[in-house]
Ligand SMILES: Cc1cc2nc3c(=O)[nH]c(=O)nc-3n(C[C@H](O)[C@H](O)[C@H](O)COP(=O)(O)OP(=O)(O)OC[C@H]3O[C@@H](n4cnc5c(N)ncnc54)[C@H](O)[C@@H]3O)c2cc1C
Ligand code: SF4
């Protein structure tokens with residue numbers, strides 16, 4: 001018995017020696033990891049736990065695994081670890097409810113960075129990831145080119161033909177294709193447009209984003225107009241880039257840092273004033289630049305100053321000071337809270353304040369309005385099953401409210417909601433909150449009435465410096 | 468039976484995606500909500516996630532046939548190690564059985580599966596003017612099955628009673644996999660009231676697969692008040708005079724200064740940061756009744772020297788005041804990396820005296836202790852704050868705990884108000900119970916579970932369940948199945 005036991009101990013000891021732990025940069029902070037007292041209070045808010053009932057798919061389980069890797073009890077490259085670090089939607093719902101203040105987001109991002117650094121991936125996978133993520137998001141111009149291609153595609157007879165032919169299904173591009181709403185307006189090019197109220201009381205700089213400036217340029221313009229209506233001289237600083245959130249979520253920290261530095265430079269030279277964001281996911285990432293660049297001596301302090309200036313458009317406008325809209329928008333709506341708004345940024349009240357201020361609009365709350373819809377960056381493309389499960393659950397919640405329109409505030413949610421509603425046969429539109437507000441203010445026509453001056457094609461120095 | 472065969476059989480019963488068997492998947496089932504250090508973690512042999520009574524029954528049958536222990540698990544928020552598989556048995560996680568099968572607003576009952584989350588049941592029936600009364604602070608996460616097993620209580624149990632008062636019937640899978648339905652006794656019923664025995668049995672007598680619960684009508688009116696005091700004694704005096712005046716508030720909760728320090732910065736609930744203690748008092752009933760009682764409580768608090776008395780004006784404000792209390796436990800992470808929570812109950816009349824002992828122990832051991840508790844029924848929750856990684860801290864906490872438990876027992880207290888004994892406090896059972904008591908309990912266990920396969924090594928101290936013999940047996944079995952303690 002005794003010898004057997006010691007034999008086991010020896011095997012265990014050997015196995016432990018072979019376990020790979022954390023090393024290199026972005027090691028999950030041990031102190032933060034140990035803030036988790038495994039009380040389990042976060043479980044019911046976690047979308048992946050709700051779908052599976054499995055402890056491994058819960059925030060507590062994931063934190064425990066991260067800790068086990070740190071303690072040398074679990075191999076960093078264990079499949080179960082990899083699976084869980086990437087099954088997580090990084091929706092941060094757990095973080096918002098954790099009574100012990102566990103900072104889950106930075107921890108899972110660091111764990112992913114560890115996997116990125118140490119996981120041997122087949123060469124084709126590495127290339128595929130590079131292309132899939134880096135190509136479009138690394139430079140806004142590339143995204144623009146892709147989206148104008150997409151626009152041509154949407155307007156051509158091609159979509160119908162391809163769908164019928166089954167080629168999309170074959171290439172697994174169906175979801176992607178169905179997600180993207182019709183691109184209505186030309187891309188909003190940073191540095192080229194601004195909105196000037198007659199009597200500006202404040203200045204705002206619009207964060208343009210990659211998907212927002214292209215697929216959703218109409219939303220950004222609506223936000224610009226609404227800001228102007230509220231007395232903000234608003235411009236879109238030149239030289240800004242994608243926020244880098246998708247890189248952070250994928251654990252590709254170096255790529256994210258590169259973009260962060262570019263954005264800090266761009267908004268510093270734009271001068272004082274709030275940095276206003278229309279995509280909750282970008283806003284959350286921008287507000288965490290200080291964390292992302294904490295080890296960068298020359299950017300650390302500037303990153304903090306940058307993050308402090310960032311506000312979501314509904315956070316800035318959804319207060320008692322909102323200029324009361326005059327136009328009537330008769331719609332029955334419900335509000336889907338983007339995770340990165342409600343959980344990561346804890347903004348929940350302000351969007352509702354805006355919705356309640358719009359004449360004619362009726363807001364019906366849905367069940368689980370802050371449960372993740374399954375979008376989570378590019379999650380819905382890489383983790384179809386889980387994402388579809390959440391999308392279906394969301395569609396049912398929408399159906400039960402009987403509303404005609406779902407309001408949200410993030411491009412990922414926007415696209416995921418579109419597909420989920422369509423797949424489940426729920427006839428409801430999806431709209432960004434800034435578009436609704438803009439409509440209530442009279443939209444583009446208000447500009448024509450002379451409520452504020454809209455400038456396009458100004459010399460770059462005017463849009464970045466003057467306003 | 469060899470391990471591969473066992474896993475294959477479990478997969479056949481529950482479906483391959485609902486069985487966990489590789490070590491890295493089992494890792495996350497080695498803990499529950501208990502404090503690090505107070506309860507040893509332990510990896511189970513396997514975990515199954517059944518979704519019907521039939522599956523639970525088949526798993527138990529299979530396990531019983533092979534002499535393998537089984538442990539039911541709800542949300543794993545338990546604080547006494549109840550859901551940790553001692554000796555490496557099969558964990559039956561009931562988290563996928565979360566359907567509300569029937570709500571009857573006329574008889575005010577609901578039939579639910581065990582994995583239904585406590586608060587979500589109340590939310591579901593709120594529209595029909597009802598609620599499920601037992602409200603542990605963990606109600607956002609814990610399951611009805613766990614509540615039944617632990618006979619959980621909460622702030623509102625002062626007026627409404629604990630879980631056992633709200634369970635009308637249970638479907639139970641017995642040790643050999645048989646399924647039975649048992650009704651709770653109404654007044655005048657004859658025979659043994661088995662529901663009363665099963666509720667609070669910590670998963671040692673059977674696994675609940677359906678629960679018929681009583682729902683209470685939502686009160687017309689609710690008031691929440693916050694009284695602040697310059698000393699713990701004054702606050703305790705207020706409790707005594709409120710109860711002494713024949714008032715039965717819906718709840719009567721007390722928090723000391725240290726707790727306020729953890730909670731207030733986290734939730735901005737409006738607790739005065741300079742108070743030595745606060746009392747959170749909730750009164751419910753008809754509008755007039757509530758108004759009158761509230762006035763009386765305000766007067767009584769002022770009489771014993773309350774430094775302030777504030778009433779929540781809106782439901783949102785009520786919720787905020789409550790949030791501070793409900794989240795208090797968990798907010799302790801802000802004061803220290805680890806806490807050890809005790810759950811002793813003392814007679815209400817000994818409250819002041821016991822709080823003094825707690826204070827002394829804190830001083831003697833140099834260990835901060837926060838007090839947040841159900842003052843109305845004398846259920847103390849002293850929280851010892853420590854840092855597991857600091858040398859000697861764990862030992863200090865265990866010694867201080869020993870002293871604390873002794874102090875409570877000396878004034879006629881009980882080991883646990885609501886968190887159960889589990890594996891955490893089974894070593895203390897002999898302090899409170901005589902040999903005869905324990906033999907009697909072992910007899911009940913034996914009648915339900917003759918081979919000791921249901922949640923072994925819990926509640927009853929070693930020796931009363933042939934502990935040593937069984938531990939050896941389990942060890943041998945773990946080795947046979949290739950589970951290595953890590
Ligand atoms: C922050 C926090 C606050 C808490 N506050 C309170 C409080 O105020 N009052 C209170 O009473 N408790 C409290 N608890 C303790 C705990 O939440 C309760 O004991 C709860 O009832 C456990 O439910 P669970 O679903 O998490 O059960 P688990 O922890 O999963 O299991 C607990 C026990 O029940 C058994 N069990 C679970 N399901 C079944 C079933 N279907 N059939 C048979 N046995 C079963 C398990 O084997 C185990 O022994 C708190 C815990 C935390 C973390
Ligand atoms: S993350 Fe927070 S809520 Fe979740 S188990 Fe850990 S301490 Fe509890």
Ligand code: SF4
Nearest residue numbers: 046088089091092094
């Ligand atoms: S971030 Fe979202 S998906 Fe990930 S563990 Fe937290 S709640 Fe779950």
